[in-house]
Amino acid sequence: MSDELPDSIHLVLVERLPNHIAVVTLNRPEVRNAINPAITSELGHVVQALNADDVWVIVLTGAGDKAFCAGADLTTVGSGQLDDLWTDDAGFAGFVFAKRTKPWIAAVNGAALAGGLEMALACDMIVADERSTFGLPEVRVGLVAIAGGAFRLPRVIPPAIAFEMIATGQSIGAQRAFSLGLVNSVAPAGDSVTIALELATRIAGNAPIPVRESLAIARRTSDLTESELVRMSDEAWSRLSKTEDFAEGPRAFLEKRSPIWLGR
Incomplete structure (x- = not known):
């Protein structure tokens, strides 16, 4: 398809x-x-x-x-x-x-x-x-x-x-x-x-990748153990740290401007 x-x-x-x-x-x-x-x-x-x-x-x-x-x-x-x-x-x-x-x-x-x-x-x-x-x-x-x-x-x-x-x-x-x-x-x-x-x-208006990663974790709260959710959170952080948006939020805050999210 x-x-x-x-x-x-x-x-x-x-x-x-x-x-x-x-x-x-x-x-x-x-x-x-x-x-x-x-x-x-x-x-x-x-x-x-x-x-x-x-x-x-x-x-x-x-x-x-x-x-x-x-x-x-x-x-x-x-x-x-x-x-x-x-x-x-x-x-x-x-x-x-x-x-x-x-x-x-x-x-x-x-x-x-x-x-x-x-x-x-x-x-x-x-x-x-x-x-x-x-x-x-x-x-x-x-x-x-x-x-x-x-x-x-x-x-x-x-x-x-x-x-x-x-x-x-x-x-x-x-x-x-x-x-x-x-x-x-x-x-x-x-x-x-x-x-x-x-x-x-x-x-x-928020960074799209963190929104997706956060919701992916939240959706699993009823069927995963806490240790599994911790591992899932660590994996999400690892993926997020490799994105272009990862540095944009802190940089925009320091420059006193609105962030420009790219979604990648």
């Missing part, structure tokens, strides 16, 4: 913005951005391309104002094509278990349900429209949240609340999600992308 990044793909739109920021939009608003085989293939391509592209922070959102993503397209599931919504290396939607080297922010603008919530949980941060809802309703249709929801949600919010959401299939609103620590902030109606871009801009 080529790493060349098109300006837009039919079901996954990619917009490059200043400051090394990109917005990726799931583009099936007529079905609440539900995931079908085509969007799975296209999103997997976009993830790989952005890993190689000169983009430092990515915002993921859904087209329209009804849903971030309503999960798997049940027409696809009902026709026995569930496997076509997964890729071997990245899981559901070509996204939830993908190896992503850069920060991803979910800008949730409506319902994030089932696989949609699992996609948001796969991101590093979540900004939610005040009208947003979050839930794992799989049990209501005889399914299991196998795309990360059943184990990622209890890592993020109090386990008892996560267990209740998983077992009942009931959803929670944006303010409850914020109070539980599921989302970073709640935006006014229609402004989730705007607020997510403000967060992305703050992140992109």
Whole structure:
């Protein structure tokens, strides 16, 4: 698969913005951005391309104002094509278990349900429209949240609340999600992308390689021992010390100017 990044793909739109920021939009608003085989293939391509592209922070959102993503397209599931919504290396939607080297922010603008919530949980941060809802309703249709929801949600919010959401299939609103620590902030109606871009801009103002290395460590805190995390940190420092940006921060501080990050 080529790493060349098109300006837009039919079901996954990619917009490059200043400051090394990109917005990726799931583009099936007529079905609440539900995931079908085509969007799975296209999103997997976009993830790989952005890993190689000169983009430092990515915002993921859904087209329209009804849903971030309503999960798997049940027409696809009902026709026995569930496997076509997964890729071997990245899981559901070509996204939830993908190896992503850069920060991803979910800008949730409506319902994030089932696989949609699992996609948001796969991101590093979540900004939610005040009208947003979050839930794992799989049990209501005889399914299991196998795309990360059943184990990622209890890592993020109090386990008892996560267990209740998983077992009942009931959803929670944006303010409850914020109070539980599921989302970073709640935006006014229609402004989730705007607020997510403000967060992305703050992140992109920092040295990009240290951001990536720091998040790579932080993502592993729940499944590595402290000694393994120490070794991972030492290895990150060793790689960082060989970059051009390593000396730029201290030099800019001494020269009383803003650093100019090169990302290499």
